Amino acid sequence: MMSENGGGTVAKKSKGEIQDLLKREVEILKDFKPYVVIVNKPKTKGLKSENGPDVNTGDLGNPVVLETDCGWVMNYYIADGKSPAYAEVGRGLNEEAFAGRMLLEEQTFMTAAEVVDFLISQGWKGFELQEGTSAMSWAIWAYLKYKKMKLGGYKAPEGSDVKFKNCWHVLESRKDYDATLQLAPTTGTMVQAADGITDDEDSSDIE
DSSP states (O other): OEEEETTEEEEOOOHHHHHHHHHHHHHHHHTTSOEEEEEOOSOOTTOOOSSSSOTTSSTTOSSEEEEOTTSOEEEEEOOBTTBOOEEEEEOTTOHHHHHSSSOHHHHHHHHHHHHHHHHHHTTOOOOEEEEEOHHHHHHHHHHHHHTTOOOBTOOOOTTHHHHHHHTHHHHHTTTTOOOOOEEOSSOSOOOOOBTTBOTTOOOTTOO
């Protein structure tokens, strides 16, 4: 559909086009506050650390609050009965995450890789995406693909294979990384990573 505008002619967007545009804009805004929730599915029996402190014992609390190299926070919930272990990761409002010179895109990718390495070190064999922002979810998928592992519950968008090849050098740089995250300075709190994750949210439906 065309309309007149100051003597010129412009194309009016359809309702569907406007909805698609708004959806893309929302995704861009959400990626400025990236987060992801990953579940140990298929559930790995008898989770046990293969490197560093074992967060699966419960001795460090539940959740165990950890901090990444970029200052992001991960809440690690241990398996409970039939419910598998899961991790919530987000940039949140931690000052350290904003103080460095690393670009947000780099932080997102490096944090995703750090988290995956850590979870593997804790015995995880299965990974499933519960929810997350687009860039963070893709970064988790890409690093798992590099590790020859899969991310259940996630379908990579078109063009991901080319993007994956283009970031191969970054993936290779993770080979000798120490996967031991640090305990966060303020434990027992929930990282306010996104509107969809709050400290009073009931996560008991993750089974």
